[in-house]
Amino acid sequence: MKTILHIVWYKALSFFKTTTQLKVASITKSIASLFVFGGFALAAYFFTYNTIQYIMEVADLGSFLLHRFLSMLLYVFFLSINIGNIIVSYATLYRSKETEFFFTKPVPHLSLFIIKFLDNFFYSSTTLFMIALAVLFGYGEYFQLPWTFYLNTLLFLFLPFMLIAASLGVTALMVLMKIAGRIGIKATLISLVVGYVGVVIAYFKLINPAKLVTGVMKHFPYTDQYFGYLDPPASTFLPNHWMAEALYWNLKGETARVITNTAILVLVAVCCVSLMFFIARKLYYKSWLSFLELKAHSETNATANGFFSFAKKSMFEPQTAVLIKKEFWQFFREPSQWIHLAIIMLLIIVFVASIFQLTLGTNQPYLQTVSYLVMYVFNVFLIISVALRFVYPLMSTEGLSFWKIRSAPITLNKVYWLKFLLAVIPILVANEILMIASHHAIAHHQMIVLTGLMTSVFVALSIISMNLGTGTFFADYRETNPIKISSSQGATLTFLMSIAYLVFLIAMLSFPLFGYFQMAYKHIPYSSAMFFVSIGVLLLGSTIVILVSHSIGLKGMKRDF
Amino acid sequence: MIKLHQLTKTFGSFTAVNNLSLELKQGEFFGFLGPNGAGKTTTIKMMTGLFAPTSGQIIINGFDIQKNSFEAKLATGFIPDQPFLYEKLTGKEFLFFSAGLYKLNHGMTSERIEEVIDMLELGSWIDRRAEDYSQGMRQRVCIAAALLHRPKVMVVDEPMVGLDPRSAHVVKRIFKELSQQGVTIFMSTHSLPVAEELCDRIGIIKDGELIFNNTIEALHDYKQQFDGKFESVFLELTK
Known part of the structure; x- marks a missing residue:
C-alpha cells in the first residue's frame, strides 16, 4: 500500500505541475476547456x-x-x-x-x-x-x-x-x-x-x-x-x-x-x-x-514492395509521394490504428445494413422530424468519433521524428494540407455512404435527400478541419500512443466543440425540416425559401469553422519544434 | 558558407542564445563546444529551421533560413542529437523518404541509397523497422539520410553518441573526407578529443554567448598557457 501511495503521489504531483503551468497556451486551453465543458x-x-x-x-x-x-x-x-x-x-x-x-x-x-x-x-x-x-x-x-x-x-x-x-x-x-x-x-x-x-x-x-x-x-x-x-x-x-x-x-x-x-x-x-x-x-x-x-x-524485417513501396516511382512529385507513402505505412503498420479502424468500419457496415431496413413510416410531422434528425445526428456523431480518433492525432503521430520534415526543404503548409486531404477523402466517402444509406427510407422526399447530402459534405469538412486544426495546435509530439492523443485534454475540447457544432446543425435543420414534413403531410406545396435561409446560415457557420480551424492549425504548425 | 549575425533566442525571460555572430568559410570544419544548457542545440535548431530566432539572421549558402528556407535547407544536411526515426519504417524506407523530401531524382535515388548504406556499413539491418534499432544504428541511419542529397553544409549535433568504436571511426573518416571535398561542417560536441582531431576551428559557448572562437592552431598555442590539455582550457573558460 505504501508503494502504491508513494507512486500515486508523484504521478499526481507530475500531473498537476504539467497541467497548471502558467503558459499562455495552457491557460487559454484551460479557460476554453472550462467554457466548453461547462x-x-x-x-x-x-x-x-x-x-x-x-x-x-x-x-x-x-x-x-x-x-x-x-x-x-x-x-x-x-x-x-x-x-x-x-x-x-x-x-x-x-x-x-x-x-x-x-x-x-x-x-x-x-x-x-x-x-x-x-x-x-x-x-x-x-x-x-x-x-x-x-x-x-x-x-x-x-x-x-x-x-x-x-x-x-x-x-x-x-x-x-x-x-x-x-x-x-x-x-x-x-x-x-x-x-x-x-x-x-x-x-x-x-x-x-x-x-x-x-x-x-x-x-x-x-x-x-x-x-x-x-x-x-x-x-x-x-x-x-x-x-x-x-x-x-x-x-x-x-x-x-x-x-x-x-x-x-x-x-x-x-x-x-x-x-x-x-x-x-x-x-x-x-x-x-x-x-x-x-x-x-x-x-x-x-x-x-x-x-x-x-x-x-x-515480423518487422520487410522493406515494403508493391504499390506503396518507397522504391517504386510514383505519379506524384517526390515530396508528395514520400509523404503519402509514409502516412500509409505508419498507419497500417501500427496495430492500434488499423484494428480500431477495422472495428469502426465494421460498426459502420452494421449501421448501414440496419438503416437500409428502416422505415420512417409515420405520418406525424413532429415524429418524422425527430426521427430524421436522430438519424442525421447519429451519422454526424459517427463522423465526429472517427475524426477525433484518426484525424486529431494526425500531427502528433509525427512524433519526435518530425525533425526530419521540419528541417527539410518543404513548406509546412504542404505537409498540413496533404494530411487534410488524406483525411478528407476516406471520411467524406464514408460520410456520403452513411448519408445515402440513411436517406434510403425517405428517397421520395427529394428536397430532404438533396439537403442532407449537400450539408453533410460541409459538415464532414468542418469536423475534419476542426480536428486537424486543433490537433495540430495542441500537438503532443512526445506522446507515441494515438489513442492517448485522441483522449487528451485538447481532444476532449475538440470533441465538445464538435458537439456544440452538432447542436448548431440541429438548430439550423429542425425548423425547415418540420415545416417540410408538415406541408408534405397536409399536401401543401412547400416553399424552399426557409431551407435556403437555414442552409445558408449553416454553410456560413461551417465556412467560419473551417477557416478558423485551419488558421489555428497552420499557426500551430509553425511553432518551435 | 555559414553566417550567423547577432543571433538571439529567448524563451520568456530566459535568453538561450545571446547576440551570437559567426562566419564559416567553405570547407571549414567548426567544432561547437560548451557545457550543458549553454545554447548549442538551440543554435543548431535555429540553423535548421526547427526554432525561429527571436532576432538576428542566419545565412546558409547565401540564403537566409527565415526568408529563403527552401534554398537554405536544400543545401544543408542535418544530424540531430537524438536520432528519432519513424518507428514503423525500415531504415531503407527512411532513406527513400529523406531522398523524396530533398526532391532527389527517382532514378538516382536507389543508387545513392546503396552508396550511403555501404559507406556507413548499415548491412542487412537496413531492411528492418526502426523500432528494432539500437541507438548506434539509428544514429548511422540519420547520418546516411543527411548525406543523401550531397549537402554543401552539414549541421551536426553530437554525432558520436551511441556509436561503437568502429562506427565512430567510420563517421569521423566520412566527416574528414566531406570537409576535404569542400563541405562546411558545423559540429556540436561534448567530446574534446573528437573536436581536436577533426576541427579546423573551435567555438565555445557559455550562457548563450560565444566566449571563444579561434583556429585549432591558435587553440594549441593557448593550451600551452595551461598544462597543454584542451580539457584544462575548456574548464577554465567555462568556469
Whole structure:
C-alpha cells in the first residue's frame, strides 16, 4: 500500500505541475476547456431534461419504457467503458515505457497493476463519467429527486457499474495477452473482434428495440402496464438492467427492489474487481512477458514492395509521394490504428445494413422530424468519433521524428494540407455512404435527400478541419500512443466543440425540416425559401469553422519544434 | 558558407542564445563546444529551421533560413542529437523518404541509397523497422539520410553518441573526407578529443554567448598557457 501511495503521489504531483503551468497556451486551453465543458454539461443537462419531458408528457410513453430505453443506453455506455479500458489498458499496462521502468524496480507486480489500473480507469472513463453526471442531473431534476439520490446513485450505482465494465475489460485483456503468446496476436485479435460484435448483435437481437416499441404501442395509451413479458430473461443478468431497474423502482418508491438491484450491482462489482486482482497477481507479469516476446517475434524485417513501396516511382512529385507513402505505412503498420479502424468500419457496415431496413413510416410531422434528425445526428456523431480518433492525432503521430520534415526543404503548409486531404477523402466517402444509406427510407422526399447530402459534405469538412486544426495546435509530439492523443485534454475540447457544432446543425435543420414534413403531410406545396435561409446560415457557420480551424492549425504548425 | 549575425533566442525571460555572430568559410570544419544548457542545440535548431530566432539572421549558402528556407535547407544536411526515426519504417524506407523530401531524382535515388548504406556499413539491418534499432544504428541511419542529397553544409549535433568504436571511426573518416571535398561542417560536441582531431576551428559557448572562437592552431598555442590539455582550457573558460 505504501508503494502504491508513494507512486500515486508523484504521478499526481507530475500531473498537476504539467497541467497548471502558467503558459499562455495552457491557460487559454484551460479557460476554453472550462467554457466548453461547462457549456456541454449544461447542454447535456437540458437535453436530458427535455427528452424525458417529451417522453413522459408529449409521447406519454411512461416510466417503464423510459427506463428500458435507459437500460439500452446504459448498455452502450457499458460497452464504451469496456472497450475504452481494453484499448487504453493495452497501452498503459503493456506498451508504456513507464511500465517497463517499474518492472525493473522492486515494486510488487500487483501494486504496479493497481496503479496502472487506476491510471487507466480515470483516463478512459472521465469524459464518459462527466457526460453521465450531467445526464443524471437532468434526470434527477425532472423527477424532483432529493440530493441523496445523486450521492447514492453515484456511489452505489455509477461507480460499481463503471468498475464492472472496466475490470471485465482489463481482465479480458490480460487473459488475451497470455493466449496471444500461444496462438498469435492476429488470431487473438480476430477472435476478440468477432466475439465483441457477436455480443452486441446478440444483445440487440434479444432485446429487440423495435419489438419493444411496437409491443408497447399496442397498449397505448396505457403504456405503463403489461410489460412483464417484454423483458427477455437474458437481459436481467446484465449490469445495465440492474441499474435501470434500481432507478425505475426508486421512482416507484419500492425501496426493497432498489436495494436488491443495488446490492446485486455492488456485489458483482466487488467480485469482478477481486477476480481482476486475482488474475493480475497470477497473470500480469507473465502476460507482460508474453507481450514482449510477441513484440520481439513480430515480423518487422520487410522493406515494403508493391504499390506503396518507397522504391517504386510514383505519379506524384517526390515530396508528395514520400509523404503519402509514409502516412500509409505508419498507419497500417501500427496495430492500434488499423484494428480500431477495422472495428469502426465494421460498426459502420452494421449501421448501414440496419438503416437500409428502416422505415420512417409515420405520418406525424413532429415524429418524422425527430426521427430524421436522430438519424442525421447519429451519422454526424459517427463522423465526429472517427475524426477525433484518426484525424486529431494526425500531427502528433509525427512524433519526435518530425525533425526530419521540419528541417527539410518543404513548406509546412504542404505537409498540413496533404494530411487534410488524406483525411478528407476516406471520411467524406464514408460520410456520403452513411448519408445515402440513411436517406434510403425517405428517397421520395427529394428536397430532404438533396439537403442532407449537400450539408453533410460541409459538415464532414468542418469536423475534419476542426480536428486537424486543433490537433495540430495542441500537438503532443512526445506522446507515441494515438489513442492517448485522441483522449487528451485538447481532444476532449475538440470533441465538445464538435458537439456544440452538432447542436448548431440541429438548430439550423429542425425548423425547415418540420415545416417540410408538415406541408408534405397536409399536401401543401412547400416553399424552399426557409431551407435556403437555414442552409445558408449553416454553410456560413461551417465556412467560419473551417477557416478558423485551419488558421489555428497552420499557426500551430509553425511553432518551435 | 555559414553566417550567423547577432543571433538571439529567448524563451520568456530566459535568453538561450545571446547576440551570437559567426562566419564559416567553405570547407571549414567548426567544432561547437560548451557545457550543458549553454545554447548549442538551440543554435543548431535555429540553423535548421526547427526554432525561429527571436532576432538576428542566419545565412546558409547565401540564403537566409527565415526568408529563403527552401534554398537554405536544400543545401544543408542535418544530424540531430537524438536520432528519432519513424518507428514503423525500415531504415531503407527512411532513406527513400529523406531522398523524396530533398526532391532527389527517382532514378538516382536507389543508387545513392546503396552508396550511403555501404559507406556507413548499415548491412542487412537496413531492411528492418526502426523500432528494432539500437541507438548506434539509428544514429548511422540519420547520418546516411543527411548525406543523401550531397549537402554543401552539414549541421551536426553530437554525432558520436551511441556509436561503437568502429562506427565512430567510420563517421569521423566520412566527416574528414566531406570537409576535404569542400563541405562546411558545423559540429556540436561534448567530446574534446573528437573536436581536436577533426576541427579546423573551435567555438565555445557559455550562457548563450560565444566566449571563444579561434583556429585549432591558435587553440594549441593557448593550451600551452595551461598544462597543454584542451580539457584544462575548456574548464577554465567555462568556469
